[in-house]
Amino acid sequence: MTDLSADVVIVGAGPVGLTLAMELDRRGVSSLIIEKRRAGEPPNVKCNHVSARSMEIFRGLGIADRIRATGLPDDYPHSVSYRTTVTGREITCVPIPSRAGRERGDPGPDTDWPTPEPPHRINQIFLEPVLFEAALERPGIEIVNEAKVTGFTDTGGGVTVSIERDDGRTFSASGRYMVGCDGGRSEVRSAIGAKLQGDAVVQRVQSTYIRAPGLIDLMDGPPTWGMFAYNPVRTGVVYSIDGRDTWLIHNYLKEDEADFDSVDRDWAIRQILGVDDDFSYEILTREDWFGRRLVVDKLREGNVFICGDAAHLWVPYAGYGMNAGIADAHNLAMHMGGVFAGWADPSALDAHEAERLPITEQVSHFAMNHAHEMARKRKAVPPEIDDDTPEGAAAREKAGKALYDLNVQQYCCAGLNFGYYYEASPLIVRDGTPPPYSMGDFTASTVPGARLPNVRIDDEQWLYDVQGTGFALICTDPESEVESLLSAARAAGLPITLIDLPDAPEPYGKALVLARPDNHIAWRSNKVPTDPTALIDRLRGVRVPEAVR
Template identity: 60%
Template sequence: MKPQTPIADVLIVGAGPVGLTLAMDLASRGVRVVIAETRRRGEPPSVKCNHVSARTMEQFRRLGVAQKVRLAGLPEDYPNDVVFRTTFTGQELTRIPIPSRRDRYTAEGGPDTWWPTPEPPHRINQIYLEPILLAHAAALPGVSLLDRTQITGFTQDDDGVVATALDLDDGRTFDIRCRYLVGCDGGSSTVRKIMGAKLEGTPVIQRVQSTYIRAPGLRERVPGAPAWSCYAVNPRRCGTVFAIDGQDRWLVHNHLNPDEPDFESIDRDRSIRNILGVGPDFDYEVISKEDWVGRRLVADRFRQGRVFLAGDAAHLWVPYAGYGMNAGIADAINLGWLLGACLQGWADEQVLDAYELERQPITEQVSHFAMDHAQKMIRARSAVPPDIEAPGPHGEALRAAMGQEAYELNVQQFCCAGLNFGYFYADSPLIVSDGEAPPPYTMGSFTASTVPGCRAPHFWLEDGRSVYDAFGPGYTLLRSHRQVDIEPLLQASRQAGMPLAVIDVPAAQLPEGYRHPLVLCRSDQHVVWRGEHLPGNTEALVARLCGRARALVPEALSG
C-alpha cells in the first residue's frame, strides 16, 4: 500500500528517461526524490528514441550508468551505419559509416569517429535504455518510485508543493508533500496543463505512420552489410527502417505526404511492403502501431513558482538528430544541479531562475534546426525520380546523384557534433560574460571554446581520466599556471559554502580552446567565468554563482 503522505525534496512526475535521469542526478547530490509513474513497474516503454547523444552519454558517465547503457542494444558487432536504398532490400545509394558499439572507442577515419569526448554517441532503442535507467535509479538511496500513480493536481506556497495523487489500482487518493515538483510527463503533460503553460509553434510538420514489426528472415534479404538505420527512397513510398534487436525486430516509419493527413487512410501493409521491398508472400507480424506527428512546439514558460517542466512536457519537435529525448535529458541535468545547489543550502533560491532563462532559448534554437532539416527531407522525398530503380547507365546515374545528395544532407544529423558540443547559454544570471561572443555552430559543426556559456572543451588528464571525471558536484576551477593566486576564491567559496574543486593542468596539455589561465566551470560542463587572474572582488563572483547577486556589473567580476 502506498503511504498516505510521502514527503520528498523533489517530486518527479514521469519515469521516462528524462525523469529517471533527473532522479539519478538529484540522488547523487543527496536529494530525496519521489517519482510518480502511471505505468506498472517494469512495463515496457514504446519504441521511440533510438539514439543516445554524446552529451547524454557524458552525463551517464558522471552518474555511473554509461557502461551499462553501452553494453545494451544491438549486438556488439552490428554496424550502426545509416544506409540509403531504393527499398530496404533494394539497391544501395549511399552509406554513412558509424561504428558498432564494439568499435565505438577505437574506430578512426569516419565522419562519426572524431568526437572530442570521453563518451561518443550510442545507438540503442528506448525499450532497452529505459529499464537500465529505471533499475539504476530505483537502487539509489533516497529514491522512491510510486508506480500506477497519477498526479491529478497540486497547490503550492512559499514552503513547498502538495500534489494530489491517484492510485490507479484501487482508486484511492493521497497527498505527496515536496519542496519542488518537476513535470517530466511527456507531450500531453498534466503538470503543464495544471500550471497553465501553453505550447507554441508549428503543430504539424510531418505525420509518420510508424509500425513495430517482427519479421524473421528479413535481415537475410538485405544486400551488403547491415545497418542500424535504412532510408528507403522510391516513387511508391519513402520510409525509414530501424534495427531494434539486430535480429528480427524492426521499426518501420512510413513518412506520409503532405496531402495524407490521416494515418489510417493509408494502407499500412502496402506501405510497409513498398518500403521493405517485399511481396505479398513475405510474412511479418505487427507488434504495435507507433504513429506520431512531428511538431515544433515550445512551452511559453518552463516554471511556475516551485513547479518546473522538462523534456517533452516543455518542448516537442521532429526528432531529427535524436534530439527529442536527449534535449529533455539536457533539461534534467541543468535543473538537477540547480535544485541540488538550492536544497543543499549553498545557493539562493534565485539560482533557479537560470533554468528557464538557459533552457528555453536552447530548445527554441535546436527545434528550428530539427524543423529546417525535416522540411528539407520532405522536399527530398517529393523529388524522387520515377525511374530511380531503372537498370543501366541512366538508372545508375540517378542513384549516384541521389546518393550524394542524401549523404550531404544527412551526415550532419547523424554526426551532429554541433548540436552536441556547440550550443551555449547566453544571458544567464549564472554566466559572467567577458564580452567575447560564443562561436556560431551548425547541426554538424562547432568550434570548441571557453567563452562563458560554452561547454568546456574536453581533454584527457595525465592520469588517463577525462577532465570531466575530475569535475566536482558544484563548480570546478581549471588552472593552467600554478603561480596564479587563487586563495581569495577558495576562501570566498568556503565562506559561502559553495563547493569548488580545483584542477591544476599544465598549459601544454590544454587544447586550443583554452586561452586563459583560469577557467571556472559548472558540474554540467558549461564555463561560467574565465580570466588571466582572479577578479578584485571574489566575494561578488561567488555571490553571483550562488544566485545572490545578479545585478553585479561584469566589470566587477573581470579577471
C-alpha cells in the same frame, strides 16, 4: 497508503524523470517519482539514439558502461544507409561503427568525438530499464508505480500532491518542488498554464513496430541501424531495434494524404521493405504521430517545473527530443542541488528557464529545417533511381551525394551536442561571444556560457571525471594566484575543485576558467577579480552588478 514526502516530487519515470532523480540523488536531494505504468512495463518504441552529451551525463552517474552494453549486438553496424528499398540497391551510407567497432577504432565520420563517451544507438525499450534499475539502487529515490497525480497545491513554501493508485487508493505527497516529466500530453504543463507555441504540424508519420525474422536474409547488402527507402512510390525509414528480428518502420505521408488511414499500412510497409505479399511479418504495436515544432512559453510556475517532452515537442531528427530532455534534467538538478545545499540562492532557479528555453528553441529549428529539407528530397526522387541503366546509376550517384551531405550532419551531430551555449544566463559573467555552431559542427571555446572543453587527464580520467559534481577552477598558468578566489567560494559553501592544466589545449586561452557543475563555463580571466566574493555571489544567484570581472 501512508502519505509520503521527499525534497522533490517528480511526475513521470521515463528517461528524463529518472535522470533528474539520479542527478538530484547525486547531490544529496531526495525524490519521489509518480509513474502511471507498472514497474517493468516497457515504454513505446521511441528514441533510438543516446547523444554524446547524454552519455557524458550518464558517465557522471556511473552508468554509461551499463547503457553501452545494451541495445544492438556488439558487431551490428550503427550506420545509416539510403536504399531504393530496404532490400534493394544501396544509394549511399553514413558509416558509423558498431559498439565493438568503436573499441577497435573503426573509421567513420562519427568517430572523432572530443569526449570519452561518443553517442550510442539504443532504443528506449532497452535504455529505460537500465535507468529504472539504476534509480532503484539509490537510497534517495522512491518510485510509486501504477499511480497518477490528480492535483497539486503550491503553498509557496512547497508543493502538496494528490495521488491515486490504480486500485483506487489515494494518498498525498509533499515536496519543496515538483517537476513534471510527464511527456507530450503533460497534465503538469496544463496545470501551470504553460502554452506550447510554434508549428503544430511539420509532417505526418505512420509508425509500425514489427517482428520480421527473415528480413535480413533478403537484404542486398549488410544491414545497418537505420535504412531509408528512397523511391518514387514510397519513402520511409526502418530502424533495427534488436539487430535481429524487430524493426521500427516510419512511413512518411505525402502532402495529399490527409490522414493516417488514407494509406494502406500493409501496402506501404511492403513498398518500403521491397517485399511481396508472400513475405510474412507480425505487427507488434503501431503509433501514428505528427512531427511538430512546439516549445512552451515558460518552464516554471512557482515551485512547479516541467522538463523534457512536457516542455518541447519537435520532429525527432538527430534523436534530440529525449536527449534535450536529459540536458534539461541535468541543468535543473544542478540548480536545485545548489539551493538544497545552501550555496545557491533560491533565485538561481530562475536561470533554468533563461538557459534552457533558448536552447530548445534553437534545436527545434534545426530539427524542423532538416525535416523540411528531407521532405523536399522525398518529393523529388528521380523516377529512374532503381533502373539498371547508366541513367539510373547517375541518378543514384547524384542522390547519394546530396543525401549523404545533408544527413551526415544529423547522425554525426557534434554541434547539437557541444556547440550550444547559455547566452542569457544571469549566473554567467559575459566575456565574448562563443563561435557559431551548426547541427553537425562546432568550435571548442572557453567563452562563458559554452561547454567546458573536455580533455584527457591521464589514462583513466578525463576533465569531467575530476570535476565531479562541484565547480572546477581550471588553471593553465602555474604562476596564477588563486587562493583568494578559492577562499571566497569555500566561505560561501560553494563546492569547488582546483584543476591544474599547464598543458591545456588551444581553446584554453585564458589562465583561469571557472566551470559550473553542469560543465558550462561561468567565468574566465587571466587573473582573479579584485572582488572574488562578488564573483562568487554572482554564480550563486545573489544579485550583484554586471561588471564583475
